[in-house]
Amino acid sequence: MVTFSNSGTASPAPSAFSLSMSGSPDSISTPDTSRSLMFDDDISADPLDIAGPNSPFIMVVGGLGYIGSHTVLELLKENYNVLVVDDLSNSYESVLHRIKALATEHFATLNKSMPALHFRQLDYRSPHMRSVLASYTSYTIASKLDASVPVETIPNALPRGFPFATLQRTDSGIDMDTDEPSDAVLRRESRISGVIHFAAYKSVEESIRMPLKYYSNNVCGMVDFLSLLEEFGIKNFVFSSSATVYGEGANCGLPLREELCVHHPESFFDNEGVERRMLPGVMGLTSPYGRSKFMCESILADIARSDPTWSITALRYFNPVGCHESGILGEDPRQKPSNLIPVIATVLTGAKPVLDIFGTDWDTPDGTAVRDFIHVVDLARGHIAALAASAAGRIKAPFRTYNLGTGRGHTVREVLNSLEETAGRSIPVREVGRRAGDVGFCVAEVQRAETELTWRAEKTLADCSVDVWNFTRARFSSSSSPSVIFSVISASKRSNQSRPPRWAQQSNNRVLHIEPVREGAMQPEGRGFDNSFGVGCAFERELAWCFVSRSRHPHVLCILPLST
Incomplete structure (x- = not known):
């Protein structure tokens, strides 16, 4: 078996012929301009590799809305891998971080790792949905004589714009070097086992x-x-x-x-x-x-x-x-x-x-x-x-x-x-x-x-x-109450990351709530570890992340300014 990514490079493997369409979907279909975010340790890793070789996903469209967000959390708690698609037209990306924090806390009490949580900022009507689905799809190519394989003829079954020229001749003699149909057949399998539609x-x-x-x-x-x-x-x-x-x-x-x-x-x-x-x-x-x-x-x-x-x-x-x-x-x-x-x-x-x-x-x-x-x-x-x-x-x-x-x-x-x-x-x-x-x-x-x-x-x-x-x-208390206290670990670190760095996540204090500071949120002065720190009016373009521990009132452990 030979496994292909969209780049066309191949790595040998021991059995039939498998094609994994799980890399960047840009070369499969129209360029994917949607925002993509995965909450796993390697933010740049392939989504399928992160979740495991055969792990299915439930796709939740509109998954950051009121009902959708609670459903995503319950899915995670029931050990489903979840792909969230939401255009944020009536929700906030911070909801995703709240879901992540609550799920992490739940699995920490069980001493287990939480399932995969992926996010695409995208209208479910967008043509880029094709690229999203393709990135969670694998293809197995075999001989037409193999009656045990459900078949679809090539090339019609492959996604639009599939780069046939990148496919190489296999050890089984199936020739895919050209755009011409061959004696091969295709089995397509999506990693998305179900869809919940909230959009x-x-x-x-x-x-x-x-x-x-x-x-x-x-x-x-x-x-x-x-x-x-x-x-x-x-x-x-x-x-x-x-x-x-x-x-x-x-x-x-x-x-x-x-x-x-x-x-x-x-x-x-x-x-x-x-x-x-x-x-x-x-x-x-x-x-x-x-x-x-x-x-x-x-x-x-x-x-x-x-x-x-x-x-x-x-x-x-x-x-x-x-x-x-x-x-x-x-x-x-x-x-x-x-x-x-x-x-x-x-x-x-x-x-x-x-x-x-x-x-x-x-x-x-x-x-x-x-x-x-x-x-x-x-x-x-x-x-x-x-x-x-x-x-x-x-x-x-x-x-x-x-x-x-x-x-x-x-x-x-x-x-x-x-x-x-x-x-x-x-x-x-x-x-x-x-x-x-x-x-x-x-x-x-x-x-x-x-x-x-x-x-x-x-x-x-x-x-x-x-x-x-x-x-x-x-x-109310986190946006306007004078009881909110900011304890700043570092106000000098610069960060343009799409998620908080590891050192901030590994604070001695248990993290319960993670979200960007909302634009225009008025905050009073707070006391740091060894000196006072005036926050004043916290704008999202200035302060990137807050880490809030469990206490009677929200208590910020860390504020990271955006890079300037």
Whole structure:
């Protein structure tokens, strides 16, 4: 066997013929201009070599957003290698460092090494996604007479722009010196064993104002992405769907069953034991966002029906809340938040004077809307359960939908009361009219997920409130509280590295949180080891990295200025 990189150099090996397309993908397809970052010891090493010779990856697109980031962390904790793709349009690269820090701490307690974590800053619709997938793909070339090898003819099966001239004659006599088709056949194998798709836009209100933006990204983008995945033989797909696909069915006042929204005719027995036959379609989809999710589910159902080798799971989220219990990871979008919990957090910190309650005349106990609030960590674990169920063959259909919720409803006022009790302060509110696209009642029936995925939500609304308040306090104190202390190990070292140097990571103090200083973050003076050091206004262009240890208040161990 001879193994090739894109440079064309070959190294002998003992068996069939293997071609590893795992170097820089620039010569495979269009030049890859995306930002690439790997958190392993050798930052320049090949991603496949770092993870091990046969280690698979789960690719998470939109993996630095609210739900995506928590899912990436849970994947790592379950020993999955993870490739994160995110364009940072509504998230921060610092989230990646928080995930890394929390995962490192988790595996340190187990005395184990954490799995590989790779990152590409890229829009999932970008043509450069082809290069990313190619860099996680290997090819085995063998004789057409070898019936044991699944075959594709050369050269059509190779990536576009593949440099045929770099291939050498092999010891088995297969001639690949020219661009002409030969007697060889090709087996392509992707190291990406599954994809979780979080890269959709998600604001109901914005979708009403900007429907083309939502249909372009959520629907058209997904179609092109699926075509690319199919080309690389990646057919294990977990889709981030929403309870909005139930439309006006959410107003029935009963928990919503998956069978109430189907994409091909389906029969089931209702709670009274009466057989009901459902036809495709749904009434009362009230926003382009909800319609985009329904369209995507329909497309996925059609793909799976036409090609049962796909394994597609659509997870219908209800209302994600909460954050990681450390207070380090939570909902922190670049864009103006519209979900209830982050808006409440801005009121609690004083950044927003009052909370608007949209609709107080719903047919509910206190007039405010009822929602099924699920802790984001439970939701993240639902994705791992879906991957595990698919791998174990417990999901019998090539396309299957699941509700991810608690099965319990809470009104908006109940959520407010819970957060007020946790924070020990009142939240000023203003009652306003209903928003376009809102429904009064939306609660999940969760039996299917519990039975087939062996998953159920474990955390309570009180847990959500505690974790949100911890996250809110951590953000507030780290950006504006006078209790923040800077202890500077070195303010003179210059660093233009994409990650902190080893000496900083190996401080005697345990590192919990790593992230760049945000531009404009006002910080007070702190005391160094032997002298005072005034930080003043810390701009990202001046200060590159902060290392924060676990303590009552964030405590910076090191500040590295950017090179000038």
